[in-house]
Amino acid sequence: MKASKSAYVLVHTFEGCRLHAYKCPAGVWTIGWGHTAGVYEGMTITREQANEFLEQDIRIFEDNLTFALGLDDSGRMPNGLPISQHQFDALLSFTYNVGTGNLARSTLLKKVKANPKDPSIRGEFARWVYGGGKRLPGLVRRRKMEADLYFSG
Secondary structure (H helix, E strand, C coil): CCCHHHHHHHHHHHCCCCEEEECCCCEEEEEEEECCCCCCCCCCCCCCHHHHHHHHHHHHHHHHHHHHHCCCCCCEECCCCCCHHHHHHHHHHHHHHHHHHHHHHHHHHHHHCCCCCCCCHHHHHHHHCCCEEEHHHHHHHHHHHHHHCCCCC
């Protein structure tokens, strides 16, 4: 599956765009729309480069999420259950923020794969609100919006 506008809106809303490298609350050098690969202290980029990084990153996360869910070309998991566009977009925003490794080890992914309509999935989003060991209000808002999007379709 591919990200729709909804995934981009979430990423834009919560990542923001910074043209100078900064350390995120988890201590990772970040630039642009939450891009981390190859970022170093003092790095600067243009808005165009930030948008290019975002497109590259989104493509990587689309592929990683598709693989993690085991989706076929029709958006169905190996058990035959479908993932909606809203669900995919919410999970893409989540994965963009926490990383593919964290998604792969998460109870959230296990529950989605078992039954994507399981209402307890909302609570799994809400568990991921810490950065640098602290509960962050921005992550609380992000997870609520991701969960709301996930269950909107």
